[in-house]
Amino acid sequence: MAAGRRGFVVLFAVSGACVLWNGWLLLRYPNPPFEPAAGGPSFSMLLKPFADRMFRSATFFIASFILVQNIAVPLFSYVMLSILDMNASEVTLIIMLQNIVMMISYYYWGVLNGRYESQTLLLWTFPLIAASCFAWVGMAALPALAVLIVVHILLGFGQAGYNLLVFNFLIGDSPKSERPMYVAVFSALTGLAGFFGPVIGGWLYGQAEGGPEWVQRYGLTALTGLAMLVLALGAAPIVFRKRSGCQSTHGA
Numbered sequence: 001m002a003a004g005r006r007g008f009v010v011l012f013a014v015s016g017a018c019v020l021w022n023g024w025l026l027l028r029y030p031n032p033p034f035e036p037a038a039g040g041p042s043f044s045m046l047l048k049p050f051a052d053r054m055f056r057s058a059t060f061f062i063a064s065f066i067l068v069q070n071i072a073v074p075l076f077s078y079v080m081l082s083i084l085d086m087n088a089s090e091v092t093l094i095i096m097l098q099n100i101v102m103m104i105s106y107y108y109w110g111v112l113n114g115r116y117e118s119q120t121l122l123l124w125t126f127p128l129i130a131a132s133c134f135a136w137v138g139m140a141a142l143p144a145l146a147v148l149i150v151v152h153i154l155l156g157f158g159q160a161g162y163n164l165l166v167f168n169f170l171i172g173d174s175p176k177s178e179r180p181m182y183v184a185v186f187s188a189l190t191g192l193a194g195f196f197g198p199v200i201g202g203w204l205y206g207q208a209e210g211g212p213e214w215v216q217r218y219g220l221t222a223l224t225g226l227a228m229l230v231l232a233l234g235a236a237p238i239v240f241r242k243r244s245g246c247q248s249t250h251g252a
Contacts, residue, residue: 048178049185055174059186061239062166063193065126065231070197072133072224073155075205083216084144094152101156109161118168119240121161126232128158133225136218144217 050056077095080086112121132155138147174182201220208215 049174049182052182055182057239058169059189061231061235062186063189065228065236066190067193067197067200068224068228068231069129069133070194071201071204072221073129074198075201076151076221078205079216079221080148086144090145094148097149098152098156101153102160105157105160106164109164113165113168118165118172122165122169123232123236123240125158125161125165126236127229128154129162130225130228130232132158133221134229135222136225137222139218140214147218 049059077091080091080094081088109121132151135147135151135154138150170183170186171179201224204220205216208220212219
């Protein structure tokens with residue numbers, strides 16, 4: 001077996017073992033009691049999250065942001081390997097750096113969450129993730145490796161905050177009795193956005209073939225980041241404004 005193939009076998013074996021371990025631990029974790037819905041299970045429960053204007057607007061914004069984000073972020077490795085001609089070791093180290101930054105950042109986001117409202121902190125994460133894409137434009141003047149290190153530090157820090165705070169958003173913006181349905185609707189919409197984003201991104205990169213080299217190297221990603229910055233700095237403050245006072249009405 002070739003050395004490269006053997007390495008992937010080891011990686012997938014470790015990943016499979018972690019999946020089994022995680023599943024075993026989840027099976028042992030006690031399920032918290034849920035408050036039953038007032039009207040009982042019915043099709044009308046599916047419509048309740050869509051009738052909640054504040055939850056609906058925030059969920060559609062986050063789904064839209066994820067759609068645009070996933071046009072670029074899942075294709076980072078493709079661009080680094082196939083367009084920037086970086087070797088697998090360099091790409092692996094850069095991704096490891098992102099994961100290390102993400103793990104460390106969870107602690108600092110937790111500390112910040114003790115000082116500031118979750119909604120305020122969630123608003124901070126969107127520009128960070130957007131900046132990680134827009135920063136690719138730096139390749140026009142700086143070495144690609146240096147730019148990618150900055151990109152993945154920003155991405156790791158931003159995604160750690162988002163992963164932590166979006167859970168608080170779901171808890172704070174959903175009534176206790178209908179919370180499972182709110183979570184289901186949120187997961188469905190953001191999941192669809194996460195699926196279609198890379199499809200659109202792959203199509204765009206296909207259309208860019210044969211065009212100017214800079215478009216594939218950093219142009220598409222930087223333009224995606226610019227669109228995300230418009231959403232993060234223009235639309236997000238409007239969508240999430242004056243929400244903290246309404247969270248208590250949903251219950252803990």
